[in-house]
Amino acid sequence: MSGPLTGFRVLDLSRVLSGPIATSLLSDQGAEVIKVEPLGGEMVRAMGGGGLTAGFLAANHGKKSIALDLHTEAGVEVVKRLASTADVFVQNFRPGAIEGMGLGADVICTLNPRILFVSISGFGEKGPYAHKRVYDPVIQALSGLADLQAADAEDRPRMVRTVIPDKTTGLTAAQAITAGLLARERTGRGQHIKVAMLDVMISYLWPEGLVGLTTVGDEAKRVPRGQRSRDLVYQTTDGYITAGAMSNKEWRGMCKALDRPELAEDPRFKNTADRFRNSAVRLELTAEVLLTKTSAEWLERLDANEVPCAPILSRPEAIAQEQVKVNELIYEYDHPGLGRVRQPRPAAQFMDTPVNLRPLAPRLGEHGKAILSEAGFSSAEVEQLIEAGTMAAGAVPDAD
Amino acid sequence: MSGPLTGFRVLDLSRVLSGPIATSLLSDQGAEVIKVEPLGGEMVRAMGGGGLTAGFLAANHGKKSIALDLHTEAGVEVVKRLASTADVFVQNFRPGAIEGMGLGADVICTLNPRILFVSISGFGEKGPYAHKRVYDPVIQALSGLADLQAADAEDRPRMVRTVIPDKTTGLTAAQAITAGLLARERTGRGQHIKVAMLDVMISYLWPEGLVGLTTVGDEAKRVPRGQRSRDLVYQTTDGYITAGAMSNKEWRGMCKALDRPELAEDPRFKNTADRFRNSAVRLELTAEVLLTKTSAEWLERLDANEVPCAPILSRPEAIAQEQVKVNELIYEYDHPGLGRVRQPRPAAQFMDTPVNLRPLAPRLGEHGKAILSEAGFSSAEVEQLIEAGTMAAGAVPDAD
Numbered sequence: 001m002s003g004p005l006t007g008f009r010v011l012d013l014s015r016v017l018s019g020p021i022a023t024s025l026l027s028d029q030g031a032e033v034i035k036v037e038p039l040g041g042e043m044v045r046a047m048g049g050g051g052l053t054a055g056f057l058a059a060n061h062g063k064k065s066i067a068l069d070l071h072t073e074a075g076v077e078v079v080k081r082l083a084s085t086a087d088v089f090v091q092n093f094r095p096g097a098i099e100g101m102g103l104g105a106d107v108i109c110t111l112n113p114r115i116l117f118v119s120i121s122g123f124g125e126k127g128p129y130a131h132k133r134v135y136d137p138v139i140q141a142l143s144g145l146a147d148l149q150a151a152d153a154e155d156r157p158r159m160v161r162t163v164i165p166d167k168t169t170g171l172t173a174a175q176a177i178t179a180g181l182l183a184r185e186r187t188g189r190g191q192h193i194k195v196a197m198l199d200v201m202i203s204y205l206w207p208e209g210l211v212g213l214t215t216v217g218d219e220a221k222r223v224p225r226g227q228r229s230r231d232l233v234y235q236t237t238d239g240y241i242t243a244g245a246m247s248n249k250e251w252r253g254m255c256k257a258l259d260r261p262e263l264a265e266d267p268r269f270k271n272t273a274d275r276f277r278n279s280a281v282r283l284e285l286t287a288e289v290l291l292t293k294t295s296a297e298w299l300e301r302l303d304a305n306e307v308p309c310a311p312i313l314s315r316p317e318a319i320a321q322e323q324v325k326v327n328e329l330i331y332e333y334d335h336p337g338l339g340r341v342r343q344p345r346p347a348a349q350f351m352d353t354p355v356n357l358r359p360l361a362p363r364l365g366e367h368g369k370a371i372l373s374e375a376g377f378s379s380a381e382v383e384q385l386i387e388a389g390t391m392a393a394g395a396v397p398d399a400d
Numbered sequence: 401m402s403g404p405l406t407g408f409r410v411l412d413l414s415r416v417l418s419g420p421i422a423t424s425l426l427s428d429q430g431a432e433v434i435k436v437e438p439l440g441g442e443m444v445r446a447m448g449g450g451g452l453t454a455g456f457l458a459a460n461h462g463k464k465s466i467a468l469d470l471h472t473e474a475g476v477e478v479v480k481r482l483a484s485t486a487d488v489f490v491q492n493f494r495p496g497a498i499e500g501m502g503l504g505a506d507v508i509c510t511l512n513p514r515i516l517f518v519s520i521s522g523f524g525e526k527g528p529y530a531h532k533r534v535y536d537p538v539i540q541a542l543s544g545l546a547d548l549q550a551a552d553a554e555d556r557p558r559m560v561r562t563v564i565p566d567k568t569t570g571l572t573a574a575q576a577i578t579a580g581l582l583a584r585e586r587t588g589r590g591q592h593i594k595v596a597m598l599d600v601m602i603s604y605l606w607p608e609g610l611v612g613l614t615t616v617g618d619e620a621k622r623v624p625r626g627q628r629s630r631d632l633v634y635q636t637t638d639g640y641i642t643a644g645a646m647s648n649k650e651w652r653g654m655c656k657a658l659d660r661p662e663l664a665e666d667p668r669f670k671n672t673a674d675r676f677r678n679s680a681v682r683l684e685l686t687a688e689v690l691l692t693k694t695s696a697e698w699l700e701r702l703d704a705n706e707v708p709c710a711p712i713l714s715r716p717e718a719i720a721q722e723q724v725k726v727n728e729l730i731y732e733y734d735h736p737g738l739g740r741v742r743q744p745r746p747a748a749q750f751m752d753t754p755v756n757l758r759p760l761a762p763r764l765g766e767h768g769k770a771i772l773s774e775a776g777f778s779s780a781e782v783e784q785l786i787e788a789g790t791m792a793a794g795a796v797p798d799a800d
Contacts, residue, residue, distance in 0.1 A: 004583035054614035058607035127726030133708040144718035161627035162609035175575035176748030183404035191752030207458035209562035214454035219716035227561035308533040316619035318544035326527030348576030352591030
């Protein structure tokens, strides 16, 4: 057994990021993921040349690809036959679209009562935004993430510069699918699982990010724009570091590391509450001192005094750092069409069911014939689908 | 059956956020979670008065609490006996600590070969940072998150103002635990699962956030500080909105909504590549126009022209918006000691195994006697543990 989800089959009609990231984790953990793409390929393939981009690779390595025209009855029939042997069916079309294709939850779950039918959407099926276009900034704007990224009540809202909502939705959906498969072991039944990005972001942010809204009443006053927690980025003579002292012990360590023993005696910073009340002046004093030496010098002193700290690494530095090497997190390999590339292994490590890396991304339609043949389609049926233009004939070669 | 994980028992020794958030999701989905706390209570209880804070509630509602002195042999024995009937054992002490207590993976898995032993750490067990204190900004600094949050190569690194690493680690661990339980249905065996926060953040950021590092070679030049994707926050006469046009159709819609038809013909913005190349001037022009009307006016015009857009909501507005009400995401209730409070339901919805909300947070040691009694401890044994000071006698009343 390689990977905890070995033996499960996922039929994946989802596109872009939220769905593909969910099924990518399942694939990494051993599930067979069949990616059903339109004849022209999933749109992410087009964001770059040749149909194989780094973005596509990140979310789709290890999957199989079949390219089908779902606007035809024959294409829809193929999906239904594939669904009859799948454990999971994933789709993230806009609400109503999958039903319009004749592939709604009712149809698929009747066909295969053991299947999990997973609907990922921006906002759910009803309500004012149900049919709204979902771009990541839209969810950041509506979930409170852009609000809390402001420095304080006077600052404007700010976006986080990576697609937190898409990625967190993928992770949430992967967990829900796994839980649904586990429940099926008890009940014998599949079910419909629904995941809306707005719901995901609000419940993800809730502990800590939205926790100020827990007590009912007077919210607008109690929760002004921005997050009080300080952006702990300090400039040194040659770069940036982060350092923070929460406990009294850590504060004393900080004062020692900074060679400012008088600060440890300063009544403004006596305990956590004092330091919090006078944080502006405290952080300014800290920043002034840290500006006078190199990052390496400060990190050594802070470490020696047991103050939590770290260099702020560039992204190339982040993946090259010693700890990442020791953890064997990133692996390098040659990919046809892309050359020498790297990917991270999945973060969670299973000692008894280690994952089996399957690092290649499928070319469009690469596995179509094999998938149909395994699903019991005759050669004549396969040829007919290709001749009618319902299925792509096979792998589309990479463009230069 | 209520909740897909009904029937599973989790023994949770983890503290603060990463572990408690993982087990909170399992609890929300029906698992029985027994929180093992030190006699003084988990440290998050102390961040506020009375041992019941909003932060504690968010990550610990629905769990049971037993307060034990794990520095004693008797306390360790209690944990071992509880582990013999548990499905999952979760801990996030620093590497080596749990082994020092005599409760390492070898001990627990020998005692109960069906158990999943889950170790959540900052950096894993080996390497230069294995014993480093893990604060959220430390992981943001080392994972590249602070680097990509810079506006551009000239800007300094910036932190995201909510604990993304802690929360994403919780979600990743919850999925891994669920996958481990599913694998056990096949193998009959438990196993050791390891999750390191640094690994989680790098693999979480990889699609999109770190994807520029996929191709090997020349990374430092290709991936400068900051993320090119623009912070799409626009000021209006009365607030802030987000709006974005990716496709040509959306751009034409944007020009129509802004009542600037000449921009649609402007050769600088003809197609996606042109608009990307000239994004600075395009976004400036857009911002100038949007500054002239109210948010409501613009959103109506943008919506009418099918341009993805949204108001940027404050956090109180985010939870009060109509879509959140329609989704029945937030529920209100009375909590002893806290008064009227609200929480979000878990984001993923299971149509056949709906979750059963268990919204109360345990008081310290509230379920100790009941847990031991159910585990087969005699009344005499329980009394002896209490008399010896190994276990707290029962619920500690909330302070005022």
